[in-house]
Amino acid sequence: MNVDGISLARVGEVDRDVLRSFSCADPDLDEFLHDQAVDYDEHGLTATTIVFQDQDPVPIAFFSLSADSLLLEGVELTELGLPFDAPILFYPAIKITKLAVRAGMQSRGIGEVLIKFIQGMVFDSQFSVRLLTVNAVNRERTLAFYERVGFHTSHINEQKKQDRRRERDTILMYKDIYAE
């Protein structure tokens, strides 16, 4: 897709009627954008960016980001593998809390562009972030998308998958933004 035609705006700068014109055909994601995203943004819980293309007044996508960390349990400092002593207990991360593309515009590469934009936003920040994380909805198509753009599935989910009594709603995935 043509990235030059893309424009971005924070959710608080977009008219509510414009937000309500968006639908990705997922009721939970639509409801979040229509009724909750502004409040979550204003209160510092998750920051939502609205994506437009060319002169189309209806958003083509949105994504929301929050600070996150991946805790490292039971690891000896000598196992860190870094070229210096770094007694850290977590890797700093940014979580993709929401990501949706408009119904009828999916499977056109827009999601991949959003992941690139998110990496650009993270890399350009004045704080360190090494990983992107996402609790991906446990649907084959969603998981395949995140794998295609370089996310790895946490093994935690494999352990929990063995518990047949409950199907996981979401799967924790992560991506190292330093990886080519």
Add this chain to the structure above:
Amino acid sequence: MAAKPVIEASAPLSKGESQALLACIGSRQLTESRKNTLKGYSAAVQRAFAKRSSF
């Protein structure tokens, strides 16, 4: 019944997973090529935000 969370926490990684992650990224340096790619993404983001604010 508890409401479905709007934002979910990342569960701590197991020891094995932590070791695998560390082995994967601990020794990985940011290459010049990757740095330039990420800078390109950043520039595209800045242009895209500027474009909307000029509407």
